[in-house]
Amino acid sequence: MKSINEKCCVQNFVVIVLVLLVIFARVNLAKSSEESLSEEETQTQSVPTSTRRSITTAGLSSILNISQSCLNWTDHPESAVGNCSKLTRYGILRCYGGMNNLAALSKVDKQFSSAQQMVLCGWPQNVFNPLSELQKLPRLRSLTIEYSGFTEFIFDFPEMFYLHTINISWTNLSYISARTFKRVHPLKVLDLRWNQLIQLDSPLLLPRSFEQLYLAGNPWNCTRNFKWLLLQPEKGRLVADRDELLCTDRKYKERQMLLVMHYKLVLKRECLSHPDLQNCTCLMHHILPKSHIPLYTVNCSHMRFYSLPAFLPDNTTTLFMNDNLISDINPLRYNPHYRNVIDVQLENNRISNVDDLENTYWLQNFRLFNLRGNILRKLHVYALDNALNENGNAVFLLMSRNPWHCTCKFGMRLRELLTKYREIVKDATNVSCTYMQGDDLHLAKVLSLSRHDICNVSVESSSKIHPIDWLNAVLASLILLILGKLAFDYYHYKYYGKVPWIVMKMP
DSSP states (O other): OHHHHHHHHHHHHHHHHHHHHHHHHHHHHHHHHHHHHHHHHHHHHHSOHHHHHHSOHHHHHHHSOGGGSOTTGGGSGGGGTTOEEESSSSSEEEEESOOTTHHHHHHHOTTGGGOOEEEEEOOOSSEEOHHHHHTTOTTOOEEEEEEEOOOEESSOOOOBSSOOEEEEEEEOOOBOOTTTTTTBTTOOEEEOOSSOOOOOOSOOOOOTTOOEEEOTTSOBOTTSOOTHHHHOHHHHTTBTTGGGOBBOSTTTTTOBHHHHHHHHHHHHHHHHHSGGGTTSEEEEEEEOTTTOOEEEEEEOTTSOOSBOOSOOOTTEEEEEOOSSOOOBOTHHHHOGGGTTOOEEEOOSSOOOOOGGGTTOTTTTTOSEEEOTTSOOOOOOHHHHHHHHHHOSSOOEEEOOSSOEEOOHHHHHHHHHHHHHTTTTSTTGGGOEEEOSTTOTTOEEEGGGOOHHHHHTTSHHHHHSOOHHHHHHHHHHHHHHHHHHHHHHHHHHHHHHOOOOHHHHHOO
């Protein structure tokens, strides 16, 4: 009897061990399956968005599970009503066109809040509120939002203690603040490619463990401040695709952002290094498309300059010196820093002479020369005429609001010059001059003056008779006297037969 009982105990023990082994094997198999699926989903999320867009649908299925992508999301039946579905117990939560059934789903599935990955396709609203939408999923590890029309996050992301990967692509997102992702503590990868982001004036506030930020494919406006990419190397290195960032604004269209920011920093350093330009404004206004040479503008207007700056950064093409006290423009003649300057604004200064620019390289190659509001009275018209005739770049020459002194000779030549180059001298109709003796305030439009206006009421003709006019009058009187004498002698010879007495005295 005792042996039978022992035998039964052994058999029961073996059965219990076998049952425990089966249960343990099933648990491990389920756990392994879920970890494998989770790893597969994470790998799917790590595939760059641009790669997913550049391959065909057939090739896509070999890289990632098609059920984890937003491609063709409108084909899913849930998209018609904006519902979500959960693919695995602790796996992916997929939402198409909204999250209308989220409350009902949470009641049916008690493990709903344990979802580790979320794919949101086609968010229907203009804004997205992470604070209210993501707090329902505190254990979320990966978030993907694609093909959506929202333009901004109305609140920053809430505190998340598991979310390490965020992919927001192919949306109308146009603005994010530096603090948007600050409270996502474990964040390591942030993919913001192919949205509508225009500016990012300061680096994002991200956790110390952060690894990669992707920003390519956005219409960046490079006239904004992106210098932090170079000034803060530890932040700039986090932008994994920084070499692919392109500008789309009108000024720097299709130029590399890093190149634009590099030139801006070089220009700022050069302007601050020279005392003449420390109070001036230095800007880069263009980058040539093929050579990628930057073109700079220096603005020193309203700075009480008495002369042109002795130094300009290389590749400076435009110089503003309006409303200063400048009287000397000789640097345009001999200073090598002005070699590439083609636009010079010198309005409202004290310039009285530009004849020193005669036969210079600068005068024969300028594009814009603004001399309005100075104290010019005369210039060498022939020299300016020759320069404009040889200059194929000249577009603007402004000469009005100067006290031009129109003598007969200069006034007529100035009028001919303005008429000939009226398309270049844009303010030709407003160029006025003094033309009456002793009346500097008597101004008249040069183009409206005739020769009679200038020459008959000029200083030479109104004060006294010119000696040449006296000589002409004497010569005319002598001619009349000789003709009269000939007529008299002819009359006496014909009717009286007498020849002039001087003929009788001739041998």
